[in-house]
Amino acid sequence: MVNFEPKIVAFCCDQSGYPAADMAGGLELNFPGNVEFVRVPCAGRIETLYLLKALERGADGVLIFACYEENCQFLRGNLRAKSRLSYAHRLLEKIGLEKERIEICHLATNCGPKLAETLHRKSEQLKKLGPNPAKI
Amino acid sequence: MIKAEQKPLEEILLYLKSYDRILLSGCGACVTVCQAGGEKEVGLLASALRMARMKMGTPLEALEATPARQCEPEFAAELSETVEKVEAVLSVACGVGVQTLARHFPKTPVFPGVNTTFLGETVTHGVWEERCQACGNCILERTGGVCPVARCAKQLFNGPCGGSSKGKCEIKREADCAWQLIYDRLNGLGQLYRMEEIIPARRWGVESRDSGLRRIVREDLKV
Numbered sequence: 001m002v003n004f005e006p007k008i009v010a011f012c013c014d015q016s017g018y019p020a021a022d023m024a025g026g027l028e029l030n031f032p033g034n035v036e037f038v039r040v041p042c043a044g045r046i047e048t049l050y051l052l053k054a055l056e057r058g059a060d061g062v063l064i065f066a067c068y069e070e071n072c073q074f075l076r077g078n079l080r081a082k083s084r085l086s087y088a089h090r091l092l093e094k095i096g097l098e099k100e101r102i103e104i105c106h107l108a109t110n111c112g113p114k115l116a117e118t119l120h121r122k123s124e125q126l127k128k129l130g131p132n133p134a135k136i
Numbered sequence: 137m138i139k140a141e142q143k144p145l146e147e148i149l150l151y152l153k154s155y156d157r158i159l160l161s162g163c164g165a166c167v168t169v170c171q172a173g174g175e176k177e178v179g180l181l182a183s184a185l186r187m188a189r190m191k192m193g194t195p196l197e198a199l200e201a202t203p204a205r206q207c208e209p210e211f212a213a214e215l216s217e218t219v220e221k222v223e224a225v226l227s228v229a230c231g232v233g234v235q236t237l238a239r240h241f242p243k244t245p246v247f248p249g250v251n252t253t254f255l256g257e258t259v260t261h262g263v264w265e266e267r268c269q270a271c272g273n274c275i276l277e278r279t280g281g282v283c284p285v286a287r288c289a290k291q292l293f294n295g296p297c298g299g300s301s302k303g304k305c306e307i308k309r310e311a312d313c314a315w316q317l318i319y320d321r322l323n324g325l326g327q328l329y330r331m332e333e334i335i336p337a338r339r340w341g342v343e344s345r346d347s348g349l350r351r352i353v354r355e356d357l358k359v
Contacts, residue, residue, distance in 0.1 A: 049180045091184050094146065134187035
């Protein structure tokens with residue numbers, strides 16, 4: 001699949017992921033070609049349904065950019081996101097999809113380079129996995 | 137409230153293998169509280185089913201609905217228009233809700249999406265535990281509000297048995313001994329004398345499920 005550019009939906013916590021994406025933009029760091037950022041007030045706002053819907057509606061992979069553990073402004077939002085992610089992984093296994101399609105990355109506001117690197121790594125990983133066969 | 141758990145996805149997919157267009161119906165009451173069949177779970181299951189079927193190469197169209205209470209004929213009737221458009225219904229309400237839909241839509245197959253498990257209490261967020269077996273003759277006034285029918289593995293009316301150890305049950309060691317709980321509760325209430333009162337044997341064949349289908353009739357409420 002030579003021209004396959006994986007579509008990635010990146011949920012970004014407003015306290016870490018989104019400012020990090022902003023910083024990466026300010027530093028003019030390169031992002032993969034097909035990324036859609038979704039700004040959320042806290043990673044704890046991300047329901048399991050959002051992760052599945054993103055894949056169902058056309059994403060090849062999903063990333064959650066959340067605060068480092070024990071660094072959530074709302075105390076447990078990032079941990080909630082983590083436990084919902086593991087529930088989503090169980091569902092993906094039953095559906096027959098690779099659980100690597102959904103991943104969480106913990107970072108802080110000053111982690112613009114880490115965010116860009118993670119997106120590139122994810123994009124490369126998804127290119128190897130191929131297009132999401134369950135998208136509608 | 138009634139507690140339920142979602143059936144394994146593989147099992148549900150098997151029920152639906154010969155259908156291409158279904159209604160996935162939840163319930164806004166008990167199964168919403170135990171997060172097995174509310175609006176959120178309907179969305180999640182519908183999404184999972186659509187993706188699983190897409191991957192299998194046999195796309196599934198899954199309409200979604202969550203009536204306020206699926207066990208009431210009036211709310212089941214609200215689904216009539218939608219049910220006409222589908223080949224089958226998957227209900228993630230309790231067994232009562234499934235049967236209400238089955239009765240209401242005689243020409244449409246209705247499948248259960250959850251296993252109805254017990255009548256229970258929320259212990260903490262995400263943990264539910266059995267509290268009542270709807271046995272038909274409540275004796276909680278004699279046991280300090282702790283039910284030995286639902287919570288004692290041996291359903292003893294005059295416990296504890298000899299297997300109670302350090303407050304735990306010998307059948308299920310992680311479970312509290314119901315009669316230890318009853319003793320502690322009566323002790324706290326200053327009503328330990330109740331432990332000496334013999335609770336007579338129940339007429340299970342008359343009061344409980346043993347005599348077949350139970351029914352409540354309130355003449356004053358009939359229309």
